[in-house]
Amino acid sequence: MTDRKFAPVWATLFIFLMLYGAGAYHYAGFRDLLVLSNLLTDNAFLIVAGIGMTFVILSGGIDMSVGAMIALVGVLMGTMLNDYGYHPLTAIAIALLFSMIAGTFVGILVAVFGLQPFVVTLVAMFLYRGIAYLINLNSVPVSHPFLTMLSDIYFPLPGRGGVSIIVLVTGLLLVLGVVLAHQTRFGMNVYAVGGDRKVAYLMGLPVIPTVIYVYALSGLFSGIAGVIFTLYTGAAYPLAAIGVELDVITAVVMGGAMLTGGVGLVVGTFLGCLVLGIIQTLIAFDGTLNSGWTKVAIAGFLLLFLLLQKGSVRFLVRGYPDQAD
């Protein structure tokens, strides 16, 4: 059973290596370590948001407000730095606190009021973007000596690649996510609630608090993704990161999580994000293809993955005749 749990992750890893191999075969520049380190830096915000989304999807919910939260956190940071002269660390702390409280509210609406997660987070998405518009309609630069110092921290690797502070933070959060999912009581509760909510309730698990924590966690991780996105682009814009939630959901599904909840791994999401990233890199390396092909390719791999997953689920439930149909 434990081996089967990892089967989708191996499939995603295989797709990633295949795509990387194809790139390395066709383009000499692709073999450079720089491509890999850029892949991590460019998709860091996606990976961080994906970790939060993985918990939401594991619990059987969904979070459509990720992209809007990324934009709102950026706008909040920009305003606090430029208009109020806060120190970046204070600004980041306030923004993250805000994102966690907002996530908690969403969680309360889902868990206590019993509203459908898709609808609540959709309204939250409109609300966050609306608040971002209220604060600032323009794209403003986010710069501060402290932030410049942060982005100058860089650990060079052989070749031209290196590890930036963004990648380091992402790596730490990834480890944190894996530990949270598999080594803590909270993680077990999330799997149980997503697997069967009623059974979890009858077992005496704290269903409602767990669901609230899950959305608070997703809010916090989208907030961190927003900070990373702002550092990465150096600008705050209320229209930033539109539709990122769909990329994140795609990555989570590619990573082997099931939208019905209870099945999935944080590592899978990480690999799913890398597959999305490498498709973009490949299309960029080609240079002649219409950017529309990126989306078509991503959708193609998503379909391929779903079909593989469907096959493997059939295989898993074969032992239980009453479930097999």
Next chain:
Amino acid sequence: MKTTWLIAFWLLLVSVSTLLEPDFLTIRIVNGRFFGSLIDILHHSAPAILVSLSMALVIGTGNIDLSVGAIIAIAGSVTAVLAAYSQLSPYLILACSLGVGLICGLWNALLVAVLGLPSFVATLILMVSGRGIAQIITDGQVVTFDSDFINGLGNGHLWGIPSRVLIMGAFVLFMVVFIRKTALGLFIEAIGANTRASYLAGVNTLGIVVFVYLFSGVSAALSGVLLAADIQGADAANMGLWIELDAILAVVMAGASLFGGRMSLLGAVMGVLIIQTLTSMLLISGFPAQYSLVIKALVVITLIIAQSESVGQKLSRLLPRQLSRRWCPQKPREEL
């Protein structure tokens, strides 16, 4: 029941707008055409109403269709490219665009009904790729065209009424008759409530889910043609962007459950009208435009919370028993 509340809320919005702007209800005739805020609201909500009605059917079966915005982009791009670069007759162009919508619907139906993928991810595939396909069709350009017939669909008028409103009216009428006066609506809700039981009772579950997706594809394509006709061009990246989310919100506001089994056609229409009237009202009242998104979100969440079951149960405890039984039907508590 819930539709009554929505209509009451809409009338409230209209009265507030009339207080703010006494001309709100006036409909004038200029050059043989009707003009007025109400006509404007109907004109602007036509594409969303087309999409919301078919979304109500899809949600009624317990599925979802995230790809309607992408289908709008594809159908709009096909219309624009054919009208701009080919000599086809406009009727044939219209048929081609609707046909493309049918193919998109067939694709979704294949994934959901035949392969049995969860509808959320199955239609996510076309949602992600559809805009890419539209960009490939238009080669990433904003394609503009000039065709009297198609232009007439978007901006023309017949008997003084904008053609878009006429098309929408015919569509709503057709839907109500076709879905509610035949057993189809019943079958759709039965599938949403319990697919397996409906199948065992002899309902053609596969056929009806396929039909619902085909219908959604075609009505999204029609909406795409109207939107392309409106600006006489197609912008693959932005046409119908997020219309699926608006449609889902409208359907849910009407009291439908995303788990299926319940739907309200009139409610979906009212949901779209409420959002559009609210937008117009905010514009009239001189609110800065950037406030509108926040206010819309707050109104929608209030409506949804007010309809939620746990709130309904708390309310029912406050009301006299006879009233509460009528207004707040209780559901068994076991559905945690």
